[in-house]
Amino acid sequence: MASQSQGIQQLLQAEKRAAEKVAEARKRKNRRLKQAKEEAQAEIEQYRLQRDKEFKTKEAAALGSHGNSAVEVDRDTAERMGRIQASYRGNRDVVLGDLLRRVCDIQPEFHANYRVAG
Amino acid sequence: MALTDADVQKQIKHMMAFIEQEANEKVEEIDARAEEEFNIEKGRLVQTQRVKIMEYYEKKEKQIEQHKKIQMSNLMNQARLKVLKARDDMIMDMLVEARQRLAAIAQDPARYSTLLEGLVLQGFYQLLEEKVIICCRQQDVEMVQTAVNKNIPIFKEAVKKNIVVKIDTNHFLPSSICGGVEMYNENGKIKVSNTLENRLELLAQQMMPEIRVSLFGANPNRKFTD
Numbered sequence: 556m557a558s559q560s561q562g563i564q565q566l567l568q569a570e571k572r573a574a575e576k577v578a579e580a581r582k583r584k585n586r587r588l589k590q591a592k593e594e595a596q597a598e599i600e601q602y603r604l605q606r607d608k609e610f611k612t613k614e615a616a617a618l619g620s621h622g623n624s625a626v627e628v629d630r631d632t633a634e635r636m637g638r639i640q641a642s643y644r645g646n647r648d649v650v651l652g653d654l655l656r657r658v659c660d661i662q663p664e665f666h667a668n669y670r671v672a673g
Numbered sequence: 674m675a676l677t678d679a680d681v682q683k684q685i686k687h688m689m690a691f692i693e694q695e696a697n698e699k700v701e702e703i704d705a706r707a708e709e710e711f712n713i714e715k716g717r718l719v720q721t722q723r724v725k726i727m728e729y730y731e732k733k734e735k736q737i738e739q740h741k742k743i744q745m746s747n748l749m750n751q752a753r754l755k756v757l758k759a760r761d762d763m764i765m766d767m768l769v770e771a772r773q774r775l776a777a778i779a780q781d782p783a784r785y786s787t788l789l790e791g792l793v794l795q796g797f798y799q800l801l802e803e804k805v806i807i808c809c810r811q812q813d814v815e816m817v818q819t820a821v822n823k824n825i826p827i828f829k830e831a832v833k834k835n836i837v838v839k840i841d842t843n844h845f846l847p848s849s850i851c852g853g854v855e856m857y858n859e860n861g862k863i864k865v866s867n868t869l870e871n872r873l874e875l876l877a878q879q880m881m882p883e884i885r886v887s888l889f890g891a892n893p894n895r896k897f898t899d
Contacts, residue, residue, distance in 0.1 A: 562685040569689040573696030580700040584707035591711045595718035602723055606730045617737050625748055632752040636759055643763045643888050650887045654771055654880065658873050659778065661791030665798035665832060672833050 760889060767888075768877055772851065775869055779852040782816075788852070789813070789820040792867045796856035797828045797836065799867075804859040805838045810852065811845040817854060 676684070779785050797805065809817045821838050828836055846855060846868065853868030877884070886892075 562681060565685055566688055566692070569692045573692050576696045577699050577703070580703040580707075584703055584710075587707045587711045588714060591714040592718065595715045595722075598715075598719050599722040599726070602719075603726050606726055610730050610733060613734055614737055617741050621741055621744055624745055628748045628752050632755060635752075635756050639756065639760060639763070639889050642890060646888050647767060650884055651767060651771055651774070653887075654873075654876065654884070655774055655778070657876055657880075658775060658869065659784070659788060661788065661795055663791060663795035663798050665801060669801065669832070671831075 760885070763888070764881075764884065767884075768873075771873060771877070772870065775873055776851045779869060785852060786816055786820065788869070789816055789854070790823055792853055792872075793817065793820045793856075794824045794827060796854060796865045796867045797824060798832075799865045800856060800858055800863060801832065801834070802858040802863070803834060803836055805836060806841050806857045806859070806861070807838060808841045808844055808846055808855040808857070810848050810850065812848060813852065813854075814840060814842070 779788070793807070796807075807817060807821065817840060821840070825836055825838065828834075846853075851869040853870070853872065855868060856865045857863065
């Protein structure tokens with residue numbers, strides 16, 4: 556009867572619409588998963604930039620303090636040099652005199668183990 | 674009796690509603706799961722990468738620290754070497770002057786002849802040989818001969834051995850040195866180098882710790898002195 560086929564048509568159409576809705580949902584799901592990757596990338600990149608900035612700050616700080624310590628070491632060295640030079644100038648003549656005195660003071664001896672005959 | 678058209682229509686409407694409702698529920702389910710999986714996946718990706726980045730930067734920061742320490746250590750090492758070199762240079766300087774003063778002393782004939790006597794006798798005692806050859810500067814030959822003649826009896830008395838000394842007239846020590854003698858045994862294989870330069874050098878080497886302490890003061894880092 557005509558009404559029967561009409562009813563069946565309606566049912567078939569309903570099924571078709573239902574199937575389309577589900578398929579649509581599945582497509583949305585896939586898109587969402589792809590989005591996950593992209594959003595994750597963006598967040599990661601942001602974290603990386605932040606970390607990088609922190610690192611650069613630390614690096615600059617370290618370089619700065621190194622310059623300071625170099626200056627300090629140089630100052631310390633200069634002080635030490637000054638001290639030894641003063642000490643040298645003060646004691647030089649005494650040591651020189653002592654050295655030359657010993658050069659001229661010759662004590663000839665033969666070896667302690669030498670047996671003098673008779 | 675068969676169902677009326679209206680009944681049929683109602684039934685069909687019910688069935689259609691049912692189909693639609695089932696579809697909606699399925700869609701909801703899919704959407705919910707999509708959201709859940711989205712969060713899980715995103716969280717997982719972010720976490721793994723975060724950990725990697727963190728490790729990377731931590732390592733780099735540690736390297737900076739190490740680098741700094743190495744540079745500091747280098748600086749201190751350089752400084753220390755500089756000071757040590759300065760000390761060494763000063764000692765060299767002093768030894769150069771010592772040589773000059775020694776040359777001046779050797780010009781004085783009285784002092785020089787005393788020195789020669791001492792050097793010659795010392796040479797005899799070092800060699801303890803019966804036949805000795807002496808090398809000296811060309812200008813010193815006479816003075817050396819005098820010194821030798823003076824010392825032969827002293828040697829004989831002390832060691833109770835005979836000794837014959839010859840001054841080498843074919844080879845001389847260079848005139849540029851301060852003075853002194855070189856003595857050899859008969860075949861020239863044993864040598865006693867008793868020049869003034871050698872004496873100074875030997876003395877300086879042996880006295881070096883003492884010289885350093887006198888010039889620069891004791892070493893504050895030294896713990897044991899025995």
